[in-house]
Structure formats: C-alpha cells, structure tokens
Amino acid sequence: MKKLISAMLVITLIFGGVVVGSVSAEAATEQEAIAWCESKVNTRVEYNDSANLYQCFDFVSQYAYSVFGYANFGTGLFHAKNLYDYNPGGGWIRIQSNADLKPGDIFVQTGGTSGHTGVIVRVSGDIIYTIDQNSWDASCNKEYGLTNKTDYAANQSAALGTGPRLVNVHKTTRSNINGVLRPPIDDYVTAAYSLGSDSFYGILKNPASGKLITNQNNNAALYAERKNGTQVFQFLRYANGTYRIFNPQSGLDLDVMNFGTGGGTRLQFASWVGNTAQQYRFESYGAGCLIGVQCAPKMVLDISGPSVDGANIQLWDRNNYANQIFSVIWVSPVTSLSFRQSSINISINETINIADYLSVSPTNAYNPIPIYTSSNTNIATVGANGLVVGKAQGSMTVTVKSQDGLNKTAAITVNVNPITETEDCAAMGHDNGAWATITEPICEVDGLKELKCTKCSATLSDEIIPATGHNYGEWTITKPASESEDGSRERICAFCNGKEIDIIQKLLHSHNYSSVITEPSCTSRGYTNYICDCGDSYEGNYIDATGHVFGNWVVTTPATETTAGIETRTCQNDPNHTETRIIPKLDNPDDSTCGCCDKHDHGNSFFDAIACFFCRILQFFKNLFG
Numbered sequence: 126m127k128k129l130i131s132a133m134l135v136i137t138l139i140f141g142g143v144v145v146g147s148v149s150a151e152a153a154t155e156q157e158a159i160a161w162c163e164s165k166v167n168t169r170v171e172y173n174d175s176a177n178l179y180q181c182f183d184f185v186s187q188y189a190y191s192v193f194g195y196a197n198f199g200t201g202l203f204h205a206k207n208l209y210d211y212n213p214g215g216g217w218i219r220i221q222s223n224a225d226l227k228p229g230d231i232f233v234q235t236g237g238t239s240g241h242t243g244v245i246v247r248v249s250g251d252i253i254y255t256i257d258q259n260s261w262d263a264s265c266n267k268e269y270g271l272t273n274k275t276d277y278a279a280n281q282s283a284a285l286g287t288g289p290r291l292v293n294v295h296k297t298t299r300s301n302i303n304g305v306l307r308p309p310i311d312d313y314v315t316a317a318y319s320l321g322s323d324s325f326y327g328i329l330k331n332p333a334s335g336k337l338i339t340n341q342n343n344n345a346a347l348y349a350e351r352k353n354g355t356q357v358f359q360f361l362r363y364a365n366g367t368y369r370i371f372n373p374q375s376g377l378d379l380d381v382m383n384f385g386t387g388g389g390t391r392l393q394f395a396s397w398v399g400n401t402a403q404q405y406r407f408e409s410y411g412a413g414c415l416i417g418v419q420c421a422p423k424m425v426l427d428i429s430g431p432s433v434d435g436a437n438i439q440l441w442d443r444n445n446y447a448n449q450i451f452s453v454i455w456v457s458p459v460t461s462l463s464f465r466q467s468s469i470n471i472s473i474n475e476t477i478n479i480a481d482y483l484s485v486s487p488t489n490a491y492n493p494i495p496i497y498t499s500s501n502t503n504i505a506t507v508g509a510n511g512l513v514v515g516k517a518q519g520s521m522t523v524t525v526k527s528q529d530g531l532n533k534t535a536a537i538t539v540n541v542n543p544i545t546e547t548e549d550c551a552a553m554g555h556d557n558g559a560w561a562t563i564t565e566p567i568c569e570v571d572g573l574k575e576l577k578c579t580k581c582s583a584t585l586s587d588e589i590i591p592a593t594g595h596n597y598g599e600w601t602i603t604k605p606a607s608e609s610e611d612g613s614r615e616r617i618c619a620f621c622n623g624k625e626i627d628i629i630q631k632l633l634h635s636h637n638y639s640s641v642i643t644e645p646s647c648t649s650r651g652y653t654n655y656i657c658d659c660g661d662s663y664e665g666n667y668i669d670a671t672g673h674v675f676g677n678w679v680v681t682t683p684a685t686e687t688t689a690g691i692e693t694r695t696c697q698n699d700p701n702h703t704e705t706r707i708i709p710k711l712d713n714p715d716d717s718t719c720g721c722c723d724k725h726d727h728g729n730s731f732f733d734a735i736a737c738f739f740c741r742i743l744q745f746f747k748n749l750f751g
Contacts, residue, residue, distance in 0.1 A: 126516055128613040153193055153308070153309075153310060155228050155229050161192050164502055165292040166276050168292055173200075185257075193309065195217075199213075213306060219306055222304060226248050229250060233306070235303045241260070247269070254294060255294070257292070268296070320362075321455075322363070324360065325360055328454050332450075343375065346435055347437075353530075357491065358370050370403075373458075384420055387424075390439060390440040399645055427441035458490060458529040459493060468540060479497070491530075494528070497509065500523075503519075504520065504541050522538055555578035557579070568595045572590035574728065598617055608632045635660065639657075653666040674697045678692045681705075691707060
C-alpha cells in the first residue's frame with residue numbers, strides 16, 4: 126500500500142538545462158520497504174552508474190526509486206559517506222546520529238575513502254541487521270530468517286568470484302552507524318489478528334519458548350505454564366476494536382507502567398482505568414500475532430532479554446523477532462464448584478477422598494483441580510489431592526477454591542466421630558437406591574451412571590451409558606463433482622454441531638464419439654475412425670481394398686523401326702494407378718544391316734561395300750581361331 130503524502134513536494138534537479146531527476150514524496154509501509162530489500166538478496170542491483178560510482182550507492186538509489194518514487198537519489202554525491210550531509214527533502218528526514226534507528230532507514234558509514242551505505246531491516250538493541258551491496262563482511266541471510274538464500278564468506282560473491290559483490294544481509298552494531306536518512310514510511314500495517322469474540326478467557330503464549338505472560342506479584346513477566354490464575358486473562362473488546370486484558374484472579378488489568386511510550390517501558394498489572402495504556406491491539410504475524418498498545422502506536426509487547434522464567438514484558442520497536450510473537454489461546458476456567466451433599470461422616474483415623482463428592486463445571490476446564498483447605502486441622506486434615514483424614518472428634522469444614530482464574534469456591538462439613546467398640550453382628554446389607562447419572566453421554570463420548578446404597582452411600586455399581594451417536598441432518602452438497610474433479614458434501618449433527626464431510630467421486634466419463642470415414646482404395650482397406658471429445662478414439666467397420674481393375678492397353682508412345690514404343694493401361698478404380706509395357710521396334714524388310722557386325726548398313730556406295738567386306742573377313746578369323 127503506497128500513498129502520496131501531503132501535497133506531494135516535487136523538486137526538479139537541472140544540470141545544463143537537462144532534467145536528470147525529480148523527488149516525488151511517495152510513502153510506503155515499513156513492511157513493503159523491508160520486503161523489497163529481502164527480494165534483492167543474492168542478486169546484483171545497478172542504478173545509473175553515471176550518477177554515483179559505487180555498488181552500495183546503486184542499491185540505496187534503486188531502493189529510494191523503486192519503493193518511494195525518488196528518482197536519482199543522491200545524484201552527484203559519488204561517495205556513500207557524502208550521504209551523511211545530504212538532505213533529500215520531500216518527506217525524508219536526515220538524522221545525524223545512531224540513537225534513533227528504525228527498519229527502512231538508509232544508514233550511512235563515513236569511514237574510509239568512500240564510506241558505505243545500505244538499508245536497516247531489523248533493530249534489536251545494539252544489534253543492527255542491514256541489507257546492502259558490496260559489503261566486505263560475511264553475510265548472515267539464514268540467521269536473519271531468509272533460509273532459502275545462500276550465505277557467503279567475506280569478500281565472496283555468488284557467481285562473480287572476486288568481482289562485484291551481491292546484495293546480502295549483514296549484521297553490525299549501532300556504534301558502526303554514523304547517521305541515517307529516513308524515508309516517508311507509514312505506520313507499520315498488518316492484518317488484524319482475529320480473536321473470534323468480544324469476550325473470552327485465554328492465555329498468552331510465546332511459541333518460541335512455550336512460556337506464558339504471567340501476573341507475578343503485579344509485574345508482567347514470562348514463566349512456564351502453571352495452569353493457574355496468574356496466567357489466565359479475560360479479553361474484553363472496546364468499541365474502538367482494541368481489547369482490555371483483565372486478570373480475574375488479581376482483579377487487575379495489564380497496564381503500561383507510568384503511561385510510558387518508549388522502548389524498554391515495562392508492563393504491570395494495575396487497577397482498571399480504561400485509558401490507552403490498557404487498550405491492546407492484535408496484529409497477525411507468522412503463526413501468531415504482535416500485541417500493540419494504544420498509548421505507544423509504534424511499539425509492541427516484547428520479552429526483555431532471553432526467554433527465561435522471570436523475564437520482564439516490555440515495550441519495544443517492532444523487530445519481528447520471536448520474542449515479540451505471541452499466540453492467544455482460548456481456555457475455559459472453572460465456572461462452578463459444588464459438593465453433591467452438604468456433610469459427610471467419618472471416624473477418627475479414617476481416610477476418604479473428598480474429591481469423589483465434588484462436581485466441577487465445565488468438565489473441560491483449563492485446570493479442574495481445586496485447592497483444598499481445612500478449617501481445623503486438629504479435627505481433620507485435607508491433602509492437595511482431596512484426601513481427608515479424621516484426627517479427633519468434632520466437625521470441620523473443607524473448602525475448595527478453583528485455581529485457574531475465577532476463584533470459585535464450595536464447602537462441605539466433615540463430622541469426625543469417635544471410634545466405638547463394637548461386637549460382630551450380621552451385616553444389614555446394602556439397600557439399593559436408584560441409578561443416578563454422573564456424566565451425560567454425548568455424541569462420541571460415553572456417559573456414566575452409578576448405583577449407591579441408601580444407607581451408607583457406598584457405590585454398589587456403575588455402568589457406562591453408551592454414547593448417543595451423532596444425529597446428522599440431510600447431506601448438503603458443498604462442491605458438485607465433475608468428470609475431472611471429486612466433489613464434496615457435508616451434514617451437521619443436531620446435537621453437537623459436528624460436521625461430517627464426504628467425498629463425492631468424480632463423474633464417470635460418457636463417451637460421445639463422432640465418426641470419420643476413410644474409403645477403401647485399390648491397395649488400402651477402408652475404415653471408420655470414432656473420436657470422442659475427451660481424446661479417446663478407435664477404428665472399426667473395416668472394408669477390404671478394392672484391388673486394381675485395369676482397362677485396355679493404350680499406346681502412349683508408338684514403336685518405330687529404330688525405337689521401342691510404350692503402351693499404358695489405367696485402373697478404373699483409381700486413375701492414379703497405371704501399368705506400362707514396352708512395344709518392340711518395328712521390323713524393316715529392307716534392312717541392309719551387316720549381319721556380322723550389326724553396325725554397317727549395306728548401301729550402294731563403294732565404301733560401304735568395302736567396309737562390309739573387311740568386317741566379314743575379320744569375323745571369319747575370329748570364328749576360326751576362337
């Protein structure tokens with residue numbers, strides 16, 4: 126998302142009457158700026174080498190132009206270190222110190238003959254990650270998070286040997302930066318992280334460490350999961366879309382200490398006043414979210430230092446590190462505790478489990494195990510698991526309290542009776558009461574019922590109540606099947622709203638053939654080619670070749686007394702098929718060709734007669750001597 130800021134200041138630079146560049150104050154988000162830089166890693170960037178001489182300068186010039194519409198950034202400065210005194214105008218800010226560094230800033234190093242420059246992409250205290258070109262330091266692309274990019278050692282280049290180096294991520298410290306040029310970057314913009322409800326209970330977990338934001342003595346800190354009320358919060362949505370983060374156990378709200386806005390400001394738990402130091406927004410990032418606060422719009426919640434137990438939660442600039450990413454996980458704290466009877470009788474030294482008489486709601490509570498306390502441990506004690514031991518005659522109260530946030534309580538009276546001497550007598554026998562349902566069955570989960578004695582309350586038997594099974598409605602087609610793709614349908618259970626999804630197999634193809642007929646010829650058989658739209662085809666209906674049916678011979682070249690002739694006949698089925706044969710030369714009754722040599726004709730001249738005479742004598746001697 127880009128936008129023109131204010132009235133769009135335009136500065137035209139003219140040398141020798143030629144317009145060489147202009148400044149258009151065009152803004153971009155921090156996210157867009159960093160994404161552009163990351164896209165150039167492992168590549169080579171060139172920009173108007175006539176304007177500036179060095180590769181690092183090419184990279185920031187292209188950055189200023191591509192992301193912010195600033196043509197010919199720093200034209201004529203030649204050396205990167207000259208950017209320290211450069212004032213771009215057009216919504217850009219020159220900062221000649223390293224105290225205030227932000228992602229998207231163009232940094233300047235003034236050391237050496239030419240200095241160096243690039244773009245800051247992450248700030249973590251004094252550690253600064255940059256993306257720049259022509260650095261002599263080893264790259265750290267993978268450490269930064271670009272795992273699909275190649276890392277290179279110092280002085281090494283991706284495909285250019287010791288020549289011009291490529292764009293890469295590098296790590297430096299704040300002290301190595303002399304100043305920055307800050308482009309017109311909008312406030313960081315991300316998609317809202319949906320919490321799914323205007324009011325719910327949940328925990329805030331840092332996925333990288335697995336630890337939770339905790340109310341530790343009213344200080345917001347990071348601790349391993351405890352499953353108690355110090356880590357359970359109620360999220361309540363304000364009309365402006367932000368949320369209140371309330372800790373029910375303490376009755377206090379997550380609060381920015383002293384209404385602070387700077388990096389390092391710690392968070393605490395304090396009484397609710399509803400101001401912007403207690404209004405939080407949730408912005409999607411990766412698999413979780415960043416948590417911002419209204420009083421400090423450019424800050425997010427951050428874990429100070431290593432993610433160990435006790436690490437404080439503070440405000441810090443967004444650096445997208447793992448210590449700023451949290452997941453909001455819904456939980457269901459205990460909403461009701463009750464005992465199934467008001468009192469129970471035991472004897473001295475007798476042990477019972479009071480948890481057997483306790484009902485907890487909901488059954489899927491985040492931590493259904495309560496805290497047990499005894500009102501008089503001299504009469505009876507109670508352990509953490511609910512075991513009550515009678516100590517002396519009297520009555521006391523066992524109180525239970527939920528520990529996952531809402532502080533729900535219940536109590537039961539325990540009457541401890543003395544041990545009395547008894548004599549054996551026949552047992553009275555149990556008196557069966559009525560079956561009582563302990564847990565109702567649901568669609569896929571069995572329930573439980575018990576049969577107790579009406580005299581002693583002993584559980585005589587229990588039985589599983591089979592799961593009811595789903596009560597699905599009619600199938601609804603969500604995606605019709607076609608010949609190329611499967612379809613799908615679903616139906617909803619009327620009891621639990623569970624969804625069953627079924628695949629509808631793709632439709633069988635129904636061939637629709639068209640026919641192309643090839644007629645038989647004299648030498649080839651005929652057939653029909655059947656072709657379907659899907660590409661399938663086959664041949665059939667074969668017809669034998671007709672064979673040749675030749676007509677009469679026709680003289681095409683007549684024979685003469687000196688040359689043979691030719692006659693031709695044509696197939697009546699296919700005029701392109703013909704046969705030819707030779708017609709012998711015609712006989713000549715006056716032929717006077719020499720019979721011995723077949724070369725000299727008898728003529729009337731004297732010379733012909735002499736030639737023939739000698740020819741015959743020569744032939745005689747050939748025959749005589751072989």
